[in-house]
Amino acid sequence: MSHVRKYEQAFDDYKKGLKYREIAEKYDVSISTVKSWKSRYWSQEKVATKNATIPNNKGAPEDNKNAVTHGLFANWLPSETLEIMNEVATSKPEDILWNNIMIQYTAIIRAQKIMFVDYEDSLSKEVSKWSSSDSGSSEEYAIQYAWDKQANFMNAQSRAMSTLSNLIKQFVNIADEKDERRKKLELMESQIIKAKADADIAKNSAEKLTAGGKVNDLLQALLDVKSGGDGSNETEV
Known part of the structure; x- marks a missing residue:
């Protein structure tokens, strides 16, 4: 039919x-x-x-x-x-916006699990290029350290939260004053603003503490304290 x-x-x-x-x-x-x-x-x-x-x-x-x-x-x-x-x-415009907000917010929460960096020594090594000739074959690897992964994650989250924040503003502007969803979104927006600020601070701090893709002594000491050490980065025998 x-x-x-x-x-x-x-x-x-x-x-x-x-x-x-x-x-x-x-x-x-x-x-x-x-x-x-x-x-x-x-x-x-x-x-x-x-x-x-x-x-x-x-x-x-x-x-x-x-x-x-x-x-x-x-x-x-x-x-x-x-x-x-x-x-x-x-559907009304505010209902369409609401659905987009829920989808975007869900994606942000789910990304926490997908892009989570479980420990500071995390290292990813993947083949990025492979070539072959009569003399043999060769491979090139893309290496990502923990701070690379974390920086990429924070950049992606920052963009996603900015998009979500804009959606929320649009909804609040057109939704009825008595719409109960307004209160939920106003609270959500304040949480997003705080989370985005925390992410920006962490990103700026990481950029200042890294140089040339290597962790300097200060950052290494902080990572050592975070993992339960005393900041000396020395392993007890």
């Missing part, structure tokens, strides 16, 4: 009194999609039926696909994508 015609065939069932859940199961779509059909197409169909006696010479020819989701997009986009477009089309 063509996705383009699903809502039209489902409209007949809707007029017969079938519930949203029954229509969704019959046409293998979500209940949200059925509700979207109702608001976008079926309500308009009812209006057109009531005004059927009024001539309309400005309308498109029969079967002409005026709506974006009926025309070019409907011919080329997958049915799953069209369903998402239908649902998004009925």
